[in-house]
Amino acid sequence: MDLTKLPPALKGKVILDKDVLNAYSSDILSNVSGQAGGVVRVTDADDVHSLVSWALSESVPIVARGGGSSLDGECVPFGGAVVVDFATHLNKIIDIDKENMLALVQPGLINRELNRRLEEHGLFFPPNPGSWEISTVGGNVSTNAAGPRSYRYGSTKSWVQAIDAVLGTGKRVWYGTRARKSSSGLDMVRLLAGSEGTLGIFTSILLRLAPLPQKRVGVTIALPDIEAATKAVVKLAHSPFIAISAIEFLDESCIDALNSVYSSSLPESPSLLMLEIESTASGESEVLSSLLDMLTEFGPMGEPLYFDDANAMWDLRGKTTLALEKLYGPRFRDDVAVPVSRFPELVQGSRKIFSNTALHPSFFGHAGDGNLHLEFNRNLLSKSKLDALLSSLYSLTVDLGGTLTGEHGIGSSKLPYLKMEIGGAALNSMRQIKMALDPKGILNPGKGY
Ligand SMILES: Cc1cc2nc3c(=O)[nH]c(=O)nc-3n(C[C@H](O)[C@H](O)[C@H](O)COP(=O)(O)OP(=O)(O)OC[C@H]3O[C@@H](n4cnc5c(N)ncnc54)[C@H](O)[C@@H]3O)c2cc1C
Numbered sequence: 001m002d003l004t005k006l007p008p009a010l011k012g013k014v015i016l017d018k019d020v021l022n023a024y025s026s027d028i029l030s031n032v033s034g035q036a037g038g039v040v041r042v043t044d045a046d047d048v049h050s051l052v053s054w055a056l057s058e059s060v061p062i063v064a065r066g067g068g069s070s071l072d073g074e075c076v077p078f079g080g081a082v083v084v085d086f087a088t089h090l091n092k093i094i095d096i097d098k099e100n101m102l103a104l105v106q107p108g109l110i111n112r113e114l115n116r117r118l119e120e121h122g123l124f125f126p127p128n129p130g131s132w133e134i135s136t137v138g139g140n141v142s143t144n145a146a147g148p149r150s151y152r153y154g155s156t157k158s159w160v161q162a163i164d165a166v167l168g169t170g171k172r173v174w175y176g177t178r179a180r181k182s183s184s185g186l187d188m189v190r191l192l193a194g195s196e197g198t199l200g201i202f203t204s205i206l207l208r209l210a211p212l213p214q215k216r217v218g219v220t221i222a223l224p225d226i227e228a229a230t231k232a233v234v235k236l237a238h239s240p241f242i243a244i245s246a247i248e249f250l251d252e253s254c255i256d257a258l259n260s261v262y263s264s265s266l267p268e269s270p271s272l273l274m275l276e277i278e279s280t281a282s283g284e285s286e287v288l289s290s291l292l293d294m295l296t297e298f299g300p301m302g303e304p305l306y307f308d309d310a311n312a313m314w315d316l317r318g319k320t321t322l323a324l325e326k327l328y329g330p331r332f333r334d335d336v337a338v339p340v341s342r343f344p345e346l347v348q349g350s351r352k353i354f355s356n357t358a359l360h361p362s363f364f365g366h367a368g369d370g371n372l373h374l375e376f377n378r379n380l381l382s383k384s385k386l387d388a389l390l391s392s393l394y395s396l397t398v399d400l401g402g403t404l405t406g407e408h409g410i411g412s413s414k415l416p417y418l419k420m421e422i423g424g425a426a427l428n429s430m431r432q433i434k435m436a437l438d439p440k441g442i443l444n445p446g447k448g449y
Pocket residue numbers: 027029063064065066067068069070071074075086107108128129130131134135136137138139140141142143144145146147148195196197198200201202203318319321322407408444
């Protein structure tokens with residue numbers, strides 16, 4: 001690869017400094033690492049267009065990068081690929097259309113920053129991954145990220161109205177419309193969303209927004225064991241309380257880690273539910289008391305802990321992974337999801353799979369969506385033992401009607417297992433789409449499908 005042949009407009013934006021290349025050769029937390037051949041800090045859509053055209057003519061692989069917080073190697077460059085950095089410059093809100101509840105943004109904008117700005121307009125962008133302080137909208141769209149509030153509002157895909165992208169063919173396209181709904185042609189927006197940068201590189205994204213609820217409150221309820229907690233999740237998910245906007249679950253090790261690393265005061269208990277309730281200002285106490293009545297059969301311990309600022313609760317919850325890493329060292333992380341009625345079986349079965357090991361995984365997750373995260377010390381296992389455990393976990397998940405990843409994506413680390421979930425013909429059709437939109441395979445090779 002000869003970076004001296006880059007179009008003149010890009011030359012001052014290329015970084016070849018060894019320390020910078022090292023920093024961009026891995027993500028911030030996972031154990032996947034690669035080798036960046038260069039970093040280009042793009043400043044506008046034309047830069048992206050000329051970079052992709054150059055990469056096509058030179059057959060150079062390129063990888064888009066937002067916050068670098070993905071957990072399965074999604075943003076890691078392999079084989080000296082050039083990293084296209086969006087977070088440094090392409091990180092602005094272009095326009096907020098308050099009347100139609102839409103925002104046009106650059107991909108490198110941090111999720112939480114967008115939400116802070118939207119508050120001034122009485123609006124919000126609902127997907128709130130635990131990483132919302134560090135992850136970008138481009139990364140969120142590309143991984144179809146989700147968060148606690150996705151229980152009510154859905155994953156990122158539901159909030160993407162249109163995408164401006166440069167495809168692997170070198171063509172710049174605008175997919176989507178400003179209209180609330182459309183039946184025109186194929187839904188290319190939802191094809192690009194969740195494609196992990198393998199089909200096109202986004203240059204701007206039109207997001208759909210929601211009005212801020214009048215009142216939101218966070219509440220944590222301690223329960224005597226994990227089984228009670230998982231069954232309570234199913235009951236809540238079938239309840240008529242449309243006011244519940246998030247149902248999260250944490251086990252004792254997560255509660256301990258948050259309390260000791262971040263000095264929080266979560267109730268010390270075998271398991272904890274974290275819920276968010278939306279209501280009108282006057283209806284709040286009625287909703288809360290019906291909710292607590294409904295959970296009586298599961299033996300709640302002590303008084304619930306309330307967070308008047310629900311975002312403060314989600315900020316704390318979002319630090320679970322970091323707290324576990326700080327306390328126990330480098331972790332392996334997983335992210336399986338099943339239909340919510342099978343969530344208790346997923347948790348019980350996963351615990352059984354790990355019961356003959358010394359790993360003591362931590363269990364938590366976006367339980368209302370049937371999404372379980374489990375994390376354990378990755379240095380305690382040989383590769384073959386890890387592979388055997390993961391195969392058992394994924395086989396259980398698929399048998400329960402679930403998926404290998406609820407929100408983090410496949411990246412490179414889950415690629416060897418994908419065929420356990422997706423059949424050969426379905427995988428082939430995905431690869432044919434890849435061939436049509438990225439015929440030379442220059443966009444994020446080795447990832448996704
Ligand atoms: C502490 C912590 C908590 C987390 N909690 C959650 C959670 O609750 N829910 C969740 O879903 N995830 C979570 N994650 C995972 C991660 O934050 C998400 O996957 C997030 O969406 C990644 O965003 P990013 O900006 O960091 O993207 P990156 O990691 O930089 O990139 C992710 C993918 O997006 C692609 N991409 C980036 N920019 C573009 C672009 N302009 N065009 C095309 N493709 C692009 C990259 O090529 C890559 O494939 C967590 C991670 C951490 C470290």
